[in-house]
Amino acid sequence: MKNDSRSRNHPAYWAFLVHRLSGVALTLFLPLHFWALGNALHGEAKLESFLRWSDQPLVKWAETILVLLLAAHMAGGVRLLMLEFVSLPGNAHEVNAWQKTLLAGAAGVSVVVGLLFLLNLI
């Protein structure tokens, strides 16, 4: 028998999901990113026209989400490195309290980075 969402409903699993899904989304975005950069090889005009296209509000919103995903993936990665490389003595209660602090910190950093990007747009 396998677990269902009732067993998986705890903060560290949500953090795992955010990390995995943002990672997959960023991986899918990378080829587009390289394609955009590659436009520069075909002259300034082609890149410029793409950059003007990307000024549309909807694309800027998508970029904000992208920045948020990137920040979440980075902050989540730092959280994992802290869990792996900083010695965790103590019981599950203490470890859980610490990992939830790390998680809250990672979520906070992500939102701040996303909002800063958004502020920059406005």
Add this chain to the structure above:
Amino acid sequence: MANLQVKIWRGAEEGEFQEYEVPRLESQTVLDVVTYVQRRLDPSLAYRFACRVGVCGSCAMSVNGVSRWTCRTHVSKVAPDDKLEIAPLRNLPVIKDVVTDMSEFFDKWAKARGRFTGSKTRKDAFAEVKPESKQRKAVDAAIECIGCGVCYSACEVVTWKPDYLGPAALNRAWTLVNDVRDVAQQERLAAVAGDAGCHACHTHMACTERCPKGISPTAGIAGLKRAILSATLKGEM
């Protein structure tokens, strides 16, 4: 008090939930409920328990989808709506009803080199291990495992990768890695460094979240990873 509506898994891997109505009592544990069903309603129900007080680790089951020790899980904590769904532990073959075959769970303790290997004889003096030493503290945090299988049942990685040693076996290995008297450290690190060992952990922390004894196998698994890294950098592995 209203009656409890209880669904209990009947059968083996194939089977179905059967419904029972059990009187709701004060301070009632989930194990009390299962025992009531077996003694009053359906003697063919198979389940395991021994001590009833959180020492033996026999009575773990899945309660409303979450792996728990049933003897110290109060109904009031897990069934505010007076509904219980009781199923066997996950990630283990079901023998009958809520009884699982725990052989592979314990075999993995052996695979993780979970036994102590000393070098002293009875003629030698006692080893001195200071209570405040770093190793002793690490052992203290992890040693109270009762082998209930809750962490193994809650672990998603065991589901994805059935040969993964699992949180309990790796936690046991971690206690021995910190045992300054043990002389089989390299062998143990090699045993837990493989594909099915500590590096397979995805840090979901379900084990830490669910362990009824308040142990954090995640911390032990991270410790094993560091110990392996350190031994590798020193050329010991």
